[in-house]
Amino acid sequence: MAARALGVEPLGPVPERLVSVATKLFAEKGFDRVAVQEIVDLAGVTKGAMYHYFGSKDDLLHEIYGRVLRMQTERLERFVASAAPVADRLRAAAVDVIVTSIANFDEAKVFYRSMDHLRPDKQREVRAERRRYHERFRALVEEGQRTGVFRADTPADLVVAYFFGSVHHLGTWYSDSGPLSAEQVGDHFADLLLASLRP
Amino acid sequence: MAARALGVEPLGPVPERLVSVATKLFAEKGFDRVAVQEIVDLAGVTKGAMYHYFGSKDDLLHEIYGRVLRMQTERLERFVASAAPVADRLRAAAVDVIVTSIANFDEAKVFYRSMDHLRPDKQREVRAERRRYHERFRALVEEGQRTGVFRADTPADLVVAYFFGSVHHLGTWYSDSGPLSAEQVGDHFADLLLASLRP
Amino acid sequence: MAARALGVEPLGPVPERLVSVATKLFAEKGFDRVAVQEIVDLAGVTKGAMYHYFGSKDDLLHEIYGRVLRMQTERLERFVASAAPVADRLRAAAVDVIVTSIANFDEAKVFYRSMDHLRPDKQREVRAERRRYHERFRALVEEGQRTGVFRADTPADLVVAYFFGSVHHLGTWYSDSGPLSAEQVGDHFADLLLASLRP
Amino acid sequence: MAARALGVEPLGPVPERLVSVATKLFAEKGFDRVAVQEIVDLAGVTKGAMYHYFGSKDDLLHEIYGRVLRMQTERLERFVASAAPVADRLRAAAVDVIVTSIANFDEAKVFYRSMDHLRPDKQREVRAERRRYHERFRALVEEGQRTGVFRADTPADLVVAYFFGSVHHLGTWYSDSGPLSAEQVGDHFADLLLASLRP
């Protein structure tokens, strides 16, 4: 009824609703500025219910990380595994990260801003998974460098750091109501990336 | 004397000490995870003293923003105003942002992560000043595009967003004890920027 | 158990206990001189419990106002609605206000002294309700004036202000251990009121 | 300079200015809601200066009480001592209390609301002086009762309590911009008092 009163239809199972509401609120105000009470109110359940499904507030955050990581890794695999020339594969992967980040903007904002709020063990786990992701991306760059398609005088790590910096930063300035679509931003950023690697 | 008793040498006037300690702690743990009590303890004063000089915790943050903005703006002016070719000016400015950000790493980390924690009015003020800074930077890019030195098919805004994303991201991965010096990172990132703008 | 440990028998539900203790303390020392800690200690609960039921310290005060207003309004209605001659109705109402104020002396003291400590919106609400109460009382006076039972050369507003000044003032000097009972004071004050209205 | 900046001309000696500013602020917000810092800011001096002249915040309050008491007592003496019939003397005194209270409305508000904020010893002193004042007033009523000018079936104490309740209450409702002048209120209240004493 709380949910109804707030105009939120209680759709789907409780844990989904909690993660979904938490994502929205964390994206909007930052982990530390969101009270567990707000989350459960907006999800139309009580605190007891939340602690039934999640061990703690940062468990919710962990779950969000899990979802984003699974999705990003899975998508990246597809581009890496394709048979296209390396430049095309890198370009496609780059565009996809951006388009996907914007399509799941709340998740992305949380992902790029809230790592510190995970507890040490979960944080290590997420960082490790994230590193693996970056390494796959870097492998593409290195492949291009080895085969002479990309210039090799900039370390591939730095190229990846450079590019993902821009991706992280999206949450700061991009707006759906702005002049550019996600695809356009993806194209431009991929252009910049590829151009910067031209021999 | 309190400071002495705690083994902390009282260096410089109290307000300086407070800002300096706050910078360090905010950089390390994030604004919301730092208690005012920690700040004043480390600075060797009492809470009363802090509130004598700063109206609130976020006033301390505001002061940090003020310092960084003043410094960055002032440095950028110098490069913009130089008589060198536009590509050289842009390169120099780019390198300088990175080197300076690393030289003042704590300030930079706070700067790039804590904007949301400022109160609305101060946040507006800081954002406005930051926008002016980005516009100066963008003007360099546009000048190069107009004169044909840079390719013009990527909007200058996006180029700036792309580059500063990378700068913001530094705090996430750069370490003084890593293999690269600040100058090296600056060079590489400036290379990537300039390369991505080659016609 | 905390309550037991402190030797205070936990009587009734927590919110009641809090309001009751707060009433006593506010009456005794004034709103600003009572710490929330004192209230919860005396009620045998923790601060968290208090803030579970009341949004703020002044919410407690608001609740006290609500109770007094409800009681006074309800009682006045009865006298106003009676079929007796207007002088009798006014007299009965006057006596009743005084007797009731003394019977609930703590509530009355708080009521007559702490309006300023309510937050603006609640204060407006209480003042409005209080005004309606006074208007009902004034209507009695006006009825008597219209029908020639009371002299009409003093504005009814002033008569009401005059009389309720005395009621408010009770808290300053009346004492249960003094020579006069509540009924005696009520009779005398009603005498003075009625006498002052004789044509 | 602070004073100038705030548009307050620093007129007269510092102690006067402090008492005057304190009176205004205490009347407006109540003793506990006024910070010493506000007082000294508005008076255009520093805290050191205030503590040079007054031993504590409530010393300022004590000084206000002293002034009001001296003034009221002195004025009452004049009416008491006059050769007029007792009813005229009582009436004149009653009107005067009201007119004077309104003429010095801030002092009066503080006087009638802040007794509890004095420290015990000062409070005893003020209460004693106040009692003497009321006794003088009561003596007038008793004189009238003894001589048959006033009815004697209401104890004179109660008459005084009744009347001064109304006076105290003035601060709650009277406004300079309202329809009634101080003199008109004084007349009406004195009418009510005298009427209520008619045999």
Add this chain to the structure above:
DNA sequence: AATGAATGAGACTTCATTCAT
């Protein structure tokens, strides 16, 4: 006569979490 930096105690409030039901 006056300054103003500094104190230190205490104020109100928030909040993640627990637990009896």
Add this chain to the structure above:
DNA sequence: CATGAATGAAGTCTCATTCAT
């Protein structure tokens, strides 16, 4: 599965007063 009252620690901020200068 779920409730929601209650905890208790910690958080930010206020303020009368002191004291070296």
